[in-house]
Amino acid sequence: MPVRIQTKDFDAGAEIAAxxxxxxxxxxxxxxxxxxxxxxxxxxxxxxxxxxxxxxxERALEKIASEAKHRWDVMDVLVIHRVGELKxxxxxxxxVVAGAHRGEAFAACEFxxxxxxxxxxxxxxxxxxxxxxxVEARVSDDEAAQRWEPPKSSAA
Amino acid sequence: MKVKILYLASLREQLGKSGExxxxxxxxxxxxxxxxxxxxxxxxxxTALAQGKVLRVAVNQEMAQPTTRVNPGDEIAFFPPVTGx
Numbered sequence: 001m002p003v004r005i006q007t008k009d010f011d012a013g014a015e016i017a018a019x020x021x022x023x024x025x026x027x028x029x030x031x032x033x034x035x036x037x038x039x040x041x042x043x044x045x046x047x048x049x050x051x052x053x054x055x056x057x058e059r060a061l062e063k064i065a066s067e068a069k070h071r072w073d074v075m076d077v078l079v080i081h082r083v084g085e086l087k088x089x090x091x092x093x094x095x096v097v098a099g100a101h102r103g104e105a106f107a108a109c110e111f112x113x114x115x116x117x118x119x120x121x122x123x124x125x126x127x128x129x130x131x132x133x134x135v136e137a138r139v140s141d142d143e144a145a146q147r148w149e150p151p152k153s154s155a156a
Numbered sequence: 157m158k159v160k161i162l163y164l165a166s167l168r169e170q171l172g173k174s175g176e177x178x179x180x181x182x183x184x185x186x187x188x189x190x191x192x193x194x195x196x197x198x199x200x201x202x203t204a205l206a207q208g209k210v211l212r213v214a215v216n217q218e219m220a221q222p223t224t225r226v227n228p229g230d231e232i233a234f235f236p237p238v239t240g241x
Contacts, residue, residue, distance in 0.1 A: 034241050050240065051165055053233060056217035081240060093241050113241060119219065121212075121233075122240025123165035134166040137210075137237030 002077050003061040005052060007084040010094050019076050020098050026075060030105035031096045032113055038088035040135065043128040050083045050092070053121035057081075064115045072108040074099035079112065081122065111148050118145040157182060157228035159190075164235035167211070170204040180226075187213045188222035190232060210237055 012033055020026045036048055065077040078096040086092060095112050099105040124135040162175040184193050191213070195205045205211065213220045214233045226232060 052240070053162075053164055053214070053217070053235070056214055056233070059217050060219075117241040118238065120240050121164070121214070121235060121238050123236065124239045125165075134236070135239040137239050 002065050002079065003058055004078075004080045005054075005057055005061075005083055006080065007082060009082070009091060010080045012091075012094055012096075015078060015080065015094060016096055019078050019096055023075065023098070025100060026098045027100045028102040028105040029096065029098045030102065030109040031094065032109055033091055034093040034113075036086045036088050036090045036092055040126060040128075043130060045088060045126045045128055047127040048086045049125045050081075050086060051123045051125065052081075052083050056121050060120045061116065064112055064119065067115070068097070068108040068112050071111070072099070072104040073101075074104050074108045077108070077112065079116070081116075081120070083122070114141070114144045114148060117141045159226060159229065160231045161190075161194075162231065162233040164233060166236050167204055167234055170200055172200070185226055186222065187215065187220050187224045187226060187232065190226055191222075191234075205234070211235065212237060 012031060016029055016031060020029055038045055061079050061081070065079055068074065068077055074097050076098040078094070080094040082092055093116070095109050097105045097109040097112070099108070118141055125132055126135055158177055158179050160175065160177055163171050163173055168174050180190065180193060184190055191205055195202050212235050215224050215226065216231055
């Protein structure tokens with residue numbers, strides 16, 4: 001299962017080892033971990049709650065993962081996203097891409113994160129000393145996702 | 157026809173509701189039409205769903221456009237721009 005939504009933490013090392021186990025065709029593994037920070041928009045953040053849209057979240061992430069595999073020459077993709085209550089320094093998201101060469105693996109990994117940030121139905125609510133507030137979507141995230149359009153040929 | 161509507165994240169809090177089954181006329185056959193119908197309830201509905209508000213809508217768990225058609229039994233979710241990752 002290339003996509004997992006869970007409340008519990010993940011072990012990136014173990015996940016990477018499992019993804020490339022016994023596959024001698026893998027020459028490059030690119031990974032990204034998103035982490036909960038203790039500040040946002042100038043305010044201290046003491047806690048964060050991640051909500052999602054069960055059902056659609058899995059479908060959206062599977063679609064993004066499958067598009068990445070279609071557009072780049074990579075073999076395996078894994079996305080783990082946590083939901084529920086998180087605090088600063090907690091891991092939020094893990095993306096792992098395994099392929100033959102680093103260029104394709106790096107690009108696919110970045111693409112997955114950019115699309116996840118704009119297309120997967122997750123929402124963050126953060127606790128600050130001024131009270132709880134929903135995190136606003138950033139224009140820079142939309143711009144990052146737009147870099148990948150129109151679709152790049154997978155024949156690179 | 158009957159459709160299932162979901163309100164997520166900040167929108168759920170603004171509307172005080174996580175979802176509802178709504179009976180709509182066949183004339184309200186698009187996402188935009190449904191949004192207009194809900195706005196006509198006034199109050200928080202008018203404010204939260206106003207045209208100036210940037211909202212996303214999914215029909216049957218796929219991202220939709222204002223022109224996307226709505227069919228009997230569909231699940232239509234209204235939510236703010238996403239902020240995961």
